[in-house]
Amino acid sequence: MKSAADIAAVLFDKDGTLIGYDASWGPVNRELAAIAAEGDAELADRLLLACGMDPVTGHVKPDSLLAAGNTAEIAAGLIAAGSPCALQPLTERLDRLFTEAAGKSVAVTDLQAFFGRLKDRGYKLGVASSDNEASIRELAKRFGFDVYLDFVAGYDSGHGVKPQPGMVLGFCEATGLKPEQVAVVGDNNHDLHMGRNAGAGLRIGVLTGTGSRDSLAADGDYCFDDITGLEALLPNRAFV
Incomplete structure (x- = not known):
């Protein structure tokens, strides 16, 4: 497994990742x-x-x-x-x-608290979705984590579409980081392929969407039941 030691930012998919897909x-x-x-x-x-x-x-x-x-x-x-x-x-x-x-939408966890904890630990945070940008911002505002976001990209934001690398590269440009410092988190292989194509440091699958552990295994470095599994993986960067 790849180390999370160099990760400084997390780019999340939306549907099936931040919100439960079926519900x-x-x-x-x-x-x-x-x-x-x-x-x-x-x-x-x-x-x-x-x-x-x-x-x-x-x-x-x-x-x-x-x-x-x-x-x-x-x-x-x-x-x-x-x-x-x-x-x-x-x-x-x-x-x-x-x-x-x-x-x-039905959130997979308390997103305001979750994003707040990651931000307090020193991480840059973004959302990259195949949905439109307006819907991402509406969701972030509704669940109260909009204030923690450094980057938002939908298919209509000008960064290209998944699995092209543009959303990851746009996140890097917005935060001043390199792709190898970014963890990409998503529920399907479009997300993980986007991370691979951009040279992301980690590709992480979650099981709250349409992907299965088997379908994500070949393209992900880690696979968690949901996004809260990240908290044990990622080190505290607040004092780095």
């Missing part, structure tokens, strides 16, 4: 399929299946479109699977849905 996104996925199907229930089920969610069980496949895609990719996938909607209006409608969903 937060199951209802949203069903709503986005209904929107894309224009009310046709049978079509909505087919769209969900095509994008990675079993409409009966609600299970979402690791690294599927719904698990890892950004809004524009999801909209394009829905259209490719049979949605009669046009791409731009559907993308805009889904972006609004995802921003509204921040108010219904």
